Amino acid sequence: MERPTTRPTTPTTSRPDGLEDRFTRTVAADERIEPRDWMPDGYRATLLRQIAQHAHSEIIGMQPEANWITRAPSLRRKAILIAKVQDEAGHGLYLYSAAETLGASRDELLDGLHSGRHKYSSIFNYPTLTWADVGAIGWLVDGAAITNQVPLCRCSYGPYARAMTRICKEESFHQRQGYESLYALSHGTPAQRAMAQDAVDRWWWPSLMMFGPPDDESPRTAQSMAWKIKRHTNDELRQRFVDICVPQAEALGLTLPDPELRWNEERGHHDFGPIDWAEFRAVLRGDGPCNEQRIGLRRAAHAEGAWVREAAAAYAGKHGLAA
Numbered sequence: 213m214e215r216p217t218t219r220p221t222t223p224t225t226s227r228p229d230g231l232e233d234r235f236t237r238t239v240a241a242d243e244r245i246e247p248r249d250w251m252p253d254g255y256r257a258t259l260l261r262q263i264a265q266h267a268h269s270e271i272i273g274m275q276p277e278a279n280w281i282t283r284a285p286s287l288r289r290k291a292i293l294i295a296k297v298q299d300e301a302g303h304g305l306y307l308y309s310a311a312e313t314l315g316a317s318r319d320e321l322l323d324g325l326h327s328g329r330h331k332y333s334s335i336f337n338y339p340t341l342t343w344a345d346v347g348a349i350g351w352l353v354d355g356a357a358i359t360n361q362v363p364l365c366r367c368s369y370g371p372y373a374r375a376m377t378r379i380c381k382e383e384s385f386h387q388r389q390g391y392e393s394l395y396a397l398s399h400g401t402p403a404q405r406a407m408a409q410d411a412v413d414r415w416w417w418p419s420l421m422m423f424g425p426p427d428d429e430s431p432r433t434a435q436s437m438a439w440k441i442k443r444h445t446n447d448e449l450r451q452r453f454v455d456i457c458v459p460q461a462e463a464l465g466l467t468l469p470d471p472e473l474r475w476n477e478e479r480g481h482h483d484f485g486p487i488d489w490a491e492f493r494a495v496l497r498g499d500g501p502c503n504e505q506r507i508g509l510r511r512a513a514h515a516e517g518a519w520v521r522e523a524a525a526a527y528a529g530k531h532g533l534a535a
């Protein structure tokens with residue numbers, strides 16, 4: 213979810229020491245930029261913003277699903293859900309570590325989240341009202357995340373690309389478990405089927421918003437693609453996701469809540485109805501159903517964990533380790 217706040221930065225002057233040429237050649241050859249390599253300030257800032265936002269989304273995303281751990285309908289479902297929520301914590305950890313290689317400290321990153329300076333994916337500001345929401349999140353939200361993130365495994369920045377390789381493997385497990393859970397509901401009793409349909413009705417449009425604003429309102433995309441941070445535009449990825457979901461919804465026996473959704477023979481893609489970008493902007497601004505609750509819980513969790521950080525620092529000091 214990118215929010216245009218600054219203009220894309222384009223290196224205009226060539227550095228006499230050849231470092232910039234080396235950067236440009238490395239990116240052009242599809243090789244990786246590593247933390248110690250010279251990089252343009254704009255490249256560093258773009259990556260830092262994107263990786264931090266991604267890390268924050270992983271850990272805030274734990275909350276809506278953790279809401280159902282104590283009420284999972286069986287031991288098997290509970291074990292799967294706990295594993296998934298733990299995976300998301302791990303994703304946050306890999307990504308904070310990747311962001312740290314760009315020169316930001318963990319404290320600065322978390323402060324960015326807690327103070328509201330940094331964004332996280334707006335999808336996690338929607339509530340999880342029923343058990344079927346856990347399935348719908350796995351299928352649609354993790355599915356959208358994979359569509360977005362598979363191309364990031366080829367991102368030009370090494371630590372981010374490597375983190376994404378592992379994250380994508382785990383996200384595909386998340387997507388499959390969500391699909392399987394929804395399938396059980398949609399082939400269950402009439403009440404279970406209705407619950408699955410209601411969850412899909414509520415999560416479909418916010419999932420499409422996960423790809424960010426339309427291309428003509430995403431001024432950073434061109435520069436990010438030139439730097440090979442991004443490989444596809446928001447609208448390309450959104451279209452890919454819609455095309456993947458339509459046959460999956462048919463197999464589930466559920467309807468996607470869009471009367472304009474239909475196959476376009478000429479384009480070789482599905483057409484779909486207009487997205488409510490006013491809702492997207494409102495949720496991004498902080499006016500979503502759960503924004504305050506999510507950030508409030510995160511700040512409280514951070515405060516409650518202070519003793520762990522203090523104990524770790526004291527231990528490190530005592531043993532001459534770097535804190």
Ligand SMILES: [Fe+2]
Nearest residue numbers: 270299300303
């Ligand atoms: Fe994740």
Ligand SMILES: [Fe+2]
Nearest residue numbers: 300354383386
């Ligand atoms: Fe996930």
